[in-house]
Amino acid sequence: MIARVVPPASPVRDAIRRRMVLAWAAALVFGAGACGLAAHAAATLPAPAPFEELAYYPSGQALQPATLGHAESAADLAWLRAVQYYGEHRQTDLRFTQMRHVFEILGALSPSFESPSIFGAFGLAQEGRDFAAAEQLLLNALERRPRSGRLAFELGFLYFVRPGGRDLRKAAEYFELASRLPGSPASAARFAAASSQNAGDLRMAYQLWSQVRAESPNRYLREIAEREIEKIAQAIATGREEIAVRRMGTPAVILH
Amino acid sequence: MIALLVAQNTFREVVRDRVLMGLVIGGLVLLAVTRIASPLAMGEGLRLTVDLGLSSISWLGLLVVLTVGTALVSKEIDRRTIFNLLSRPLPRPFYLLGKWLGLTLALATVAAILGAALWLVVTLLGHANYAGSIAEAVLLATLELAVINSLAVMFSALSTPLLSALYTLGFFLGGQWCGDLRRFASHCPAELKIMLESAANVLPNLPLFNMRTLASAGELTSWTHLGLAGAYAALYCACVLSLAAAAFESRDFK
Numbered sequence: 026m027i028a029r030v031v032p033p034a035s036p037v038r039d040a041i042r043r044r045m046v047l048a049w050a051a052a053l054v055f056g057a058g059a060c061g062l063a064a065h066a067a068a069t070l071p072a073p074a075p076f077e078e079l080a081y082y083p084s085g086q087a088l089q090p091a092t093l094g095h096a097e098s099a100a101d102l103a104w105l106r107a108v109q110y111y112g113e114h115r116q117t118d119l120r121f122t123q124m125r126h127v128f129e130i131l132g133a134l135s136p137s138f139e140s141p142s143i144f145g146a147f148g149l150a151q152e153g154r155d156f157a158a159a160e161q162l163l164l165n166a167l168e169r170r171p172r173s174g175r176l177a178f179e180l181g182f183l184y185f186v187r188p189g190g191r192d193l194r195k196a197a198e199y200f201e202l203a204s205r206l207p208g209s210p211a212s213a214a215r216f217a218a219a220s221s222q223n224a225g226d227l228r229m230a231y232q233l234w235s236q237v238r239a240e241s242p243n244r245y246l247r248e249i250a251e252r253e254i255e256k257i258a259q260a261i262a263t264g265r266e267e268i269a270v271r272r273m274g275t276p277a278v279i280l281h
Numbered sequence: 282m283i284a285l286l287v288a289q290n291t292f293r294e295v296v297r298d299r300v301l302m303g304l305v306i307g308g309l310v311l312l313a314v315t316r317i318a319s320p321l322a323m324g325e326g327l328r329l330t331v332d333l334g335l336s337s338i339s340w341l342g343l344l345v346v347l348t349v350g351t352a353l354v355s356k357e358i359d360r361r362t363i364f365n366l367l368s369r370p371l372p373r374p375f376y377l378l379g380k381w382l383g384l385t386l387a388l389a390t391v392a393a394i395l396g397a398a399l400w401l402v403v404t405l406l407g408h409a410n411y412a413g414s415i416a417e418a419v420l421l422a423t424l425e426l427a428v429i430n431s432l433a434v435m436f437s438a439l440s441t442p443l444l445s446a447l448y449t450l451g452f453f454l455g456g457q458w459c460g461d462l463r464r465f466a467s468h469c470p471a472e473l474k475i476m477l478e479s480a481a482n483v484l485p486n487l488p489l490f491n492m493r494t495l496a497s498a499g500e501l502t503s504w505t506h507l508g509l510a511g512a513y514a515a516l517y518c519a520c521v522l523s524l525a526a527a528a529f530e531s532r533d534f535k
Binding site: 041044045048049051052055056058059060062063064065066067069070090093094095096097098100101104105108109135137138140144 | 332340459460482491493497513
């Protein structure tokens, strides 16, 4: 017959066991709560930036996950490097082959950092003589920040001063968009009206100048709007477009 | 009350080791570097200062958690001072809670000092309106450090300082990518999706504590975000410290 030895009851051991069970139960309850909150936060809070496809296609944007949540600081350091890159080539060979890539990386790292896209676009268009790349850079930036009046205005301005020939219709389109968005300069509506007018779109120009006259807090601007409205009305009534439309010069790039 | 006494001692220990002083000096030097580099930033010096100032709080805090936090308990075991403590009527969970609280308070103090210094620099540059966004970003960075610290204390109670540091670093890296992991999971087959989502739930959701993008533009985050981040940090820390208590309770120091 085998006699089983029953260990004597130990209050200390029982207390330890009780506390362990309690700790595990607490961990489960708190853990479930944390998981629920994490899922809720992922579903309700805005995602920082869409970059899911970057896990499969290496590109400049793939840097974002590697920055461990410090994409802003990485963008700042990249910005310092980009300025140096521009400066080096601006003073030497005027070759900006990597400029678009560098500024695309910056835009991907920090969509709210608008200055690099603007600076890069004008650098590409003027010194780099690559208007298509410049336009794409600003269009991408605007796609990432569709509510940015500053980006819309600068894109309009890029068309306005396009080397080799202004694109006044597109300029007017983006100036008009900028005038409705926060962060654009106060002169956006005036630029939109003037661009439409000089592009020959007199009815649109009439509307935009009327808007400037009604809304501008600047008396001088209201007077300009009044004069331009009169000219446009006269041009429409007589059928003589030249009364209202000015021939604008072709923007040139002068590098010193 | 007992946990508060342990916390007070831990805080004093961190101050005595000149960790706080080192952190503050390191942070201020980084802040000065951003000002020196700002003329190279073509008019974006303010942004540079805010971004790098906030990042330095997180990185320096992480450094302290990895060096000090992961050795908090094991150091006492090595020196055998833990026997003096645990032979008194001091429940082990309170001991761990006190250790975590002490270091978290030290980290919060450094974050507050560096945040105030950052705000002062930004104010001197004529942008006092950044106060709200800097305060919110510093608060979230402190919550993030509290979460990482809880993991460090847990590993410290279970393993050697080196391994604890590696585990904590692993959780930190995984935590930074857990948003990507969730998005990646949504494209996967059901079984893999469950696995990846479980992993994302176990890892600390650190992107929740990141509002540096908003702060660099002087923008504020929503109260919902702050509330969610605070509640999540409290629950995650409670969960990890409970697990640490369960494991530490059964640990034999003989």
